[in-house]
Amino acid sequence: MKTKAFLAVALLPLLLAAAPPKKAKPAHPEVDAEEACDVCHREVTPEIVDAWYASRHGLMNVKCFVCHGAIGPDFMRRAPVSRCVGCHNDKVQSLANPFFKGKDCFSCHSGHELNPHKMGGGQ
Amino acid sequence: MSITRREFLESAAAASALAALSGMPTLAQAAGGEKWVKSVCRYCGTGCGLYIGVKDGKVFAVRGDKDNHNQGFLCLKGFLLPQILTAPTRCLYPMIRKDGKLVRASWDEAMSLVAARFKEAIEKYGPDAVAFYGSGQGLTEETYVANKLFKAGIRTNNVEGNPRLCMASAVGGYVTTFGKDEPMGCYEDIDHADVFLLVGSNTAEAHPIIFQRIVRRKEKAPRTKVIVLDPRRTPTARIADLHISFKPGTDLAILNAMAYVLVSEGLVDEEFIKSHVTFGEGTEANKSFEDYKAFLAQYTPEKAAELAGCKAEDIVTAARWFGEKGKASMSMWTMGLNQRTKGVWANNLVHNLHLITGKIGLPGSTPFSLTGQPNACGGVRDGGALSHLLPYGRLIANEQHRKEMERLWGVPEGTLKPKPGPSTVEMFQKIEAGEIKCLYIMCTNPGQSLPNVGRYRKALQREDVFVVVADAFHPTRTTELADVVLPAALWAEKEGVYGCSERRYQLLEQAIPPSGEARPDFEILCDLGRRLGLGHLVPFKTPTDVWNEILTICKGTVYDFSGMTRERLRQAHGILWPAPTPDHPGTKRRYVKGEDPFVPADWPQRVKFYGRPDNRAVVWLRPYKGPEEAPDAEYPMYYTTGRVIEHWHTGTMTRTCRELVHANAEAVAELHPNDAAKLGVKTGDKVRITSRRASEVFKVKVTDTSRENLVFVHMHDDQHMCNLVTIDAVDPISKQPEFKICGVKVEKA
Numbered sequence: 049m050k051t052k053a054f055l056a057v058a059l060l061p062l063l064l065a066a067a068p069p070k071k072a073k074p075a076h077p078e079v080d081a082e083e084a085c086d087v088c089h090r091e092v093t094p095e096i097v098d099a100w101y102a103s104r105h106g107l108m109n110v111k112c113f114v115c116h117g118a119i120g121p122d123f124m125r126r127a128p129v130s131r132c133v134g135c136h137n138d139k140v141q142s143l144a145n146p147f148f149k150g151k152d153c154f155s156c157h158s159g160h161e162l163n164p165h166k167m168g169g170g171q
Numbered sequence: 172m173s174i175t176r177r178e179f180l181e182s183a184a185a186a187s188a189l190a191a192l193s194g195m196p197t198l199a200q201a202a203g204g205e206k207w208v209k210s211v212c213r214y215c216g217t218g219c220g221l222y223i224g225v226k227d228g229k230v231f232a233v234r235g236d237k238d239n240h241n242q243g244f245l246c247l248k249g250f251l252l253p254q255i256l257t258a259p260t261r262c263l264y265p266m267i268r269k270d271g272k273l274v275r276a277s278w279d280e281a282m283s284l285v286a287a288r289f290k291e292a293i294e295k296y297g298p299d300a301v302a303f304y305g306s307g308q309g310l311t312e313e314t315y316v317a318n319k320l321f322k323a324g325i326r327t328n329n330v331e332g333n334p335r336l337c338m339a340s341a342v343g344g345y346v347t348t349f350g351k352d353e354p355m356g357c358y359e360d361i362d363h364a365d366v367f368l369l370v371g372s373n374t375a376e377a378h379p380i381i382f383q384r385i386v387r388r389k390e391k392a393p394r395t396k397v398i399v400l401d402p403r404r405t406p407t408a409r410i411a412d413l414h415i416s417f418k419p420g421t422d423l424a425i426l427n428a429m430a431y432v433l434v435s436e437g438l439v440d441e442e443f444i445k446s447h448v449t450f451g452e453g454t455e456a457n458k459s460f461e462d463y464k465a466f467l468a469q470y471t472p473e474k475a476a477e478l479a480g481c482k483a484e485d486i487v488t489a490a491r492w493f494g495e496k497g498k499a500s501m502s503m504w505t506m507g508l509n510q511r512t513k514g515v516w517a518n519n520l521v522h523n524l525h526l527i528t529g530k531i532g533l534p535g536s537t538p539f540s541l542t543g544q545p546n547a548c549g550g551v552r553d554g555g556a557l558s559h560l561l562p563y564g565r566l567i568a569n570e571q572h573r574k575e576m577e578r579l580w581g582v583p584e585g586t587l588k589p590k591p592g593p594s595t596v597e598m599f600q601k602i603e604a605g606e607i608k609c610l611y612i613m614c615t616n617p618g619q620s621l622p623n624v625g626r627y628r629k630a631l632q633r634e635d636v637f638v639v640v641a642d643a644f645h646p647t648r649t650t651e652l653a654d655v656v657l658p659a660a661l662w663a664e665k666e667g668v669y670g671c672s673e674r675r676y677q678l679l680e681q682a683i684p685p686s687g688e689a690r691p692d693f694e695i696l697c698d699l700g701r702r703l704g705l706g707h708l709v710p711f712k713t714p715t716d717v718w719n720e721i722l723t724i725c726k727g728t729v730y731d732f733s734g735m736t737r738e739r740l741r742q743a744h745g746i747l748w749p750a751p752t753p754d755h756p757g758t759k760r761r762y763v764k765g766e767d768p769f770v771p772a773d774w775p776q777r778v779k780f781y782g783r784p785d786n787r788a789v790v791w792l793r794p795y796k797g798p799e800e801a802p803d804a805e806y807p808m809y810y811t812t813g814r815v816i817e818h819w820h821t822g823t824m825t826r827t828c829r830e831l832v833h834a835n836a837e838a839v840a841e842l843h844p845n846d847a848a849k850l851g852v853k854t855g856d857k858v859r860i861t862s863r864r865a866s867e868v869f870k871v872k873v874t875d876t877s878r879e880n881l882v883f884v885h886m887h888d889d890q891h892m893c894n895l896v897t898i899d900a901v902d903p904i905s906k907q908p909e910f911k912i913c914g915v916k917v918e919k920a
Contacts, residue, residue, distance in 0.1 A: 084817075084834050108383050109375060109406060109816045113830035114247045122829055130232070134250035135243060137234040 076116075076123035085112040099160035110135075129153055208682040209236065209744075211669050212249040213662045214819045216307070216542025217380050218671025219245055220744050221252075223663050223682040230256050230663055230683055239744040240358045240675065246379035248819055251828045255661065256686065258827030262645035262658040263687025273645075273656060278688065281655050282695075285611075286702035288637045288654075292608040293325065298588075300608045302329035302598055305556060306615030307337065307547025310667025310679070312717035313692040314550035316709050317613060318562070320696055323580045324705035328558050328567055328592030329607065333615045334547040335557060335595040336622075339905035340509040341540040342552055344518020347904070348526075348789050350782025351564060351729055352552055355761035356501070356537025357673045357747060361388055363535030364501035366396045366492050370422060370521065371507015371911075375406040376816040378541050381503070386410055396492045400425065401507065402811070403841075403883055404876040413488055416878050419809045419912045420798035421479035423513060426520035427795065428475030429490040431467040433527055438494030440529030446776055448526050449787040456789045466792040478795065494528050499535025505543060506813065510910040514902045516793040523790045531788075532763045532778040542672040544820070549670015553730055553748075554721075558592030562721075563728040567591045579724055580708070594906030596622070596899050603630035609637045611699075613692055614659065616642075616821040618649035619889055622908040623864045623899035628652060641695055644823045648889050659692050660685035667693070667714045668740065674747045674758070676732060678740035693717060726751075729769060729782065798912040799900035802880070806862060806914030808846070809881040810896060813911075818887035825887065838888030840869035840917070846880065847873040850919055857920040860884070862913050865895040868920045882917055 079088070089112070090097045100106045105114075113119075114134075115127035124131070129152050133140050136153070143152065157163060207222040220239025224232035230253045237243035265281035266273040276284075292300040303321045305314055314332075321330045342352045349355070361367075361384045374382040389395045389410060399411040400422060408414040417425060433439055450458035452466075472490075476483035493500045502524065508517040522538050530536035542548050555562040565572035573587040580586075593601055599621060601607045610631070621627045631638050631652045640653040643661035650656045663682040670676045685691065693714055700709035711717045715737045725748075726733040732748040734755045740746070747757040751768055760766045762778045770779045780788045802809055817834040818825040825831045840858055842850070852858060854873045859866050860882060869884055869891055877883055884893040898913040 079833070107386060107409060109247070109379055111247055111817070111834065113834060114250060118829035119833055133232065133234050134245045135235050137243060138237060 075121055076119040078120045096160050103161050104164055105160075105162055126154065207234070208663070208680050209741075210663065210679045210682065211545065211671075211677045212245065213252060213255070213308075213545060213824065214246075214248050215378055216544055216547060216672045217241070217378050218545060218669060218673075218675055218677060218745070219249055219380050220677065221245060221249065223253075225682050228683055236744060239677075240673070241380045244380055244383060247816065248825055248828075248831070251830055252662070254828045255824045256663060256683070258644065258824075260644045260646070260823070260827055261661070261686050261689075262642055262650070262656060263689065264658055265688065266645070266656040268654045273650075273653070278690075281657060282698055282702060285639050285655055285657075286699060289325075289609050289611075289699075289703060292637070296608060298325050298327040299329055299592075300606070301325060301327060301611070302331070302592075302602075302607045302609070303611050303613070304331050304595070304598070304615065304617060305551065305613045306333035307542070307544030307551050308333075309546060309550055309614045309692060310665070310714070311546060311550045311554055311670065311676075311721065312667045312711075312714040313613070313696065314546070314554050314556045315562070315717055315721055316693050316696045316700075316711065317611075318554060318556040319580060320700050320705060320709055322561070322588075323576070323582045323586055324700060324703065324708045326586060326588060328588050328590065329598060330556055330592060331558050331595045331598050332551050332556055333544065333595075333617075333620065334551040335906060336510070336620060336908060336910070337506065337543045338509060338540070338547050338552060339557075339594075339907040340511065340514025340518055340902055341504075341542075343515035343902070343905035344522060345540070346782075347515060347791065348519055348522040349762075349780055350784075350788075353548060353674055353761075354537065354539050354672065355532065355763075356539050357675075357759045358384065359759060360499075360501050360535050360537050360539065361385055363499050364388060364395065365392070365498040365535065366398070366495070366500040368398045368400070368489070368493055368500065368502040368521075368524070369407060369411075370400040370426075370502065370504045371509075371517075372503055372505040372541055373401065373403075373405040373407050373813060374503065374541070375409070377505060377543070377814045379816060381541065382407060382410075398489045398492060400489075402809075402878045402881055406816075413485060413492070415481050415485045415489065417479035417481045419811055419881065420511070420801065421475075421795070422508070423517055423520055423793065424470060424475040424478045424795040425481070425486055426517070426524065427467060427470035427793070428472045428486045429493065430520070430523055430527060431470045432472060432487050432490035433494045433524065434464055434467055436491070436494070438491070438496070439527045443529030444527060447778060447780060447787055449785065449789055450792065451789045452792040456787075458792060463790060463792060466794075470795070475795075493524060493530075499533060500525070500528070500530045501535055502538045503541050505541040507911060509540075509905075509907055511907075511912065512799045512900050512902050512909045513793075513796050514907050514909075515904040516791070516796070519791040519793050522788070526788050526790050532760055534760075537760070540672070545671065546669040548672060548674070549668060549676055553670060558594060558598070561587070563725045563730040565728075576724075582708070594901065596901055596906065596908055599627040599630055602633070602636055603627065605633065605635060608635060610639065612638065612640045612642075612649060612653075613696075614642065616647050616649045616823060618647065618652050619821040619892055620894065621899070622894055622897040622910050624892060624894040624897075625865045626899070641692055642823075643689065644827075647823050648821070648892070657695055658687060658689040659695065660689045664689065665691035665714075667691075668718065670748075671745075674761075675745040676735055676740065676748060677743075677745040678737070680741070731768075799909050800863070800898050800913045802914040806916050807880070808915050808917055809878075810860065810862060810884070810913050810915040811881060811911050812884050812886045812893040812897060814887070815885050818885070820887065822887035822889060826889070835885065836888070837870060838885035838891045838893060839872040841872045841874050841877045841883040842917075843877040843879045843881070844873055844875055846877075846882070846917070847871065850917060852919050859918045859920040860896055860915050861918070862896045862898070862915045864898065867891060867893070867895045882915065
């Protein structure tokens with residue numbers, strides 16, 4: 049079971065990449081391991097884990113599921129801004145600024161580095 | 172996309188205006204049927220402010236409170252709080268045990284049974300045949316009602332709680348050194364510190380928002396030094412400029428050796444010592460600075476390093492950084508120091524470093540104990556809900572204090588018993604011995620959290636012991652042992668005050684009605700009081716009624732927060748006591764002239780340690796002593812336990828969150844690669860860990876963050892209980908158990 053789950057996780061980036069946007073909701077396969085995400089992902093997507101680990105989120109232990117939700121049907125490949133409001137509510141509210149029309153947090157804070165603003169304390 | 176600062180500001184102003192016109196939701200303003208209710212996180216003792224989002228009577232989100240000390244941030248557990256309210260393990264109706272099984276009952280049936288069994292035990296065996304066991308998770312009002320009901324109503328001092336397992340040694344440290352409990356500094360000191368000494372604290376995982384504030388300080392002032400003293404290279408050590416790994420239990424030697432360096436290299440503040448410090452040994456402050464110097468002579472860095480298995484030059488470096496003139500130094504610690512048979516001494520030794528260098532009572536210079544539970548400080552320590560305490564610094568053993576409380580509580584003189592009750596471990600041993608017949612457990616999980624827990628689980632299963640558990644969750648490893656389970660309202664479902672690590676009291680407002688048939692603990696306790704014929708002592712209709720009485724109890728003590736009216740707490744984002752008048756802003760730094768209202772304006776010096784009769788804090792001569800049960804030939808490895816960031820305490824809440832149940836849900840045994848190689852195990856294999864008390868099987872995680880010959884096990888897993896293995900030896904002063912160290916053998920399972 050664990051091997052199957054691992055393979056499914058290993059193939060996930062390919063599946064996600066192949067999936068047409070805005071059609072089937074990408075889901076993280078259920079895994080039977082009760083471990084931290086990075087246990088598998090350090091092997092299957094090491095560049096993502098490294099980028100996260102080196103980021104402020106990585107330093108502060110804001111782990112994968114905070115943005116991406118739980119594995120299984122609740123998984124979100126691209127985090128909605130509702131996952132940001134816990135800590136960055138004022139920044140999310142600033143998206144109402146017409147300047148940011150059509151954008152969300154990740155339009156600027158891209159990848160898993162999510163580099164903070166230089167201005168305003170870097171929330 | 173790139174925009175100029177002007178463009179950004181202009182568009183932000185436009186957005187603000189647009190939001191106002193369009194009615195977009197803000198924290199202060201509800202829209203679309205939503206409301207945002209001001210509250211505090213349910214988890215650790217950091218006490219992060221947050222807003223609870225409610226729509227259609229349900230909690231759908233939380234947001235950090237930007238106006239509170241956490242500046243809008245929450246850790247990952249806090250962010251996922253809404254899920255705990257609707258967990259499938261919520262306890263929704265009362266249950267009583269019939270024919271060995273817990274079955275649904277009405278409130279009246281359950282409470283009638285509880286009252287009858289308590290009355291019977293009191294009549295037959297006396298008031299000391301019943302006991303209360305609470306926690307630092309209960310609201311201040313709830314803990315206050317329980318304390319009053321049991322001590323002044325039932326007339327027993329059998330009142331204990333989880334803080335005995337968690338904070339008692341910190342209390343002992345503050346009281347013996349400064350004469351009064353609780354830290355004198357505040358979180359804001361982090362923003363001023365040049366040096367952090369983190370000892371026995373995995374701040375990054377146990378207090379993530381405090382860790383974040385340290386990181387931000389280090390980013391802002393890159394020359395800030397972080398020293399981490401911990402046998403394991405925890406995530407906290409990521410920001411360490413110096414991480415000292417040492418053999419568990421040898422930190423007393425290291426701390427004395429740091430003092431040796433400070434003294435021998437002239438990094439002390441002679442003037443401060445002359446004005447504010449005295450020296451002592453044992454329980455008497457009868458020593459001199461010269462005696463202290465002579466005492467320290469045996470703690471050269473070389474000798475301490477040899478004992479501790481670390482480098483002498485690292486001890487020297489740590490001391491030099493801490494003591495550098497003109498720099499502000501802040502120490503923080505938690506269970507690594509407290510959960511020890513010499514926990515009070517270890518606390519004293521941290522205070523010593525601040526006192527001999529004068530790095531205390533200044534912005535960024537303070538000895539700051541971090542608390543594990545959200546209201547251990549406010550509810551239990553300050554509220555005096557332990558067996559030797561009365562509210563707000565008063566002691567059971569002090570006749571004047573008893574008389575004062577009898578007057579305030581309106582009970583006849585002599586009502587309060589003069590003999591302190593048993594501490595937690597002693598209390599459960601009295602249950603084991605059949606001396607305590609009825610136990611009321613509120614808002615905590617001793618069936619999992621006690622040390623050597625197998626022994627005390629058996630005690631709770633005695634046929635002649637009647638166990639009542641009021642909890643928001645069922646089953647837990649404690650409710651499964653109960654004769655009656657009472658469904659308690661949880662967090663957002665009730666109102667009350669929490670007091671966090673920095674003396675900040677905050678009101679948690681009710682956001683939604685209780686789930687199912689659950690009731691707030693204070694209502695359940697008042698009901699019990701009425702049924703025991705003690706309703707006149709607990710006549711409260713609302714938590715505000717309780718709070719208003721508490722304000723009269725704290726008045727005139729050094730805690731005095733009588734200026735924190737309910738309405739003021741409703742408006743504020745927390746206030747730090749003392750705050751003796753409604754217009755007092757609260758006190759960031761105690762004992763400091765110009766900040767603490769109890770230091771006279773004309774006091775000639777900058778601080779006054781008024782907790783001590785001579786206004787001097789004590790530097791204690793505390794020799795090195797190892798743990799109660801060091802590894803030996805039969806049990807050759809060190810065993811220690813602790814938290815991971817995803818889970819909190821015994822996991823009854825965090826293990827109900829979808830995201831967290833997959834993340835570090837199973838407690839693992841972390842082993843150093845060399846130990847794993849010796850045992851022939853790899854990550855994912857299983858090991859059996861055996862102590863003199865019990866054995867348990869855990870999955871292995873091989874990691875070089877562990878120290879060789881040390882096995883670390885997570886504490887939150889109810890199916891793999893680390894506390895079957897831990898030792899129940901206690902500190903003779905604080906009575907806090909030595910959860911952090913015992914000897915074990917580890918075998919491949």
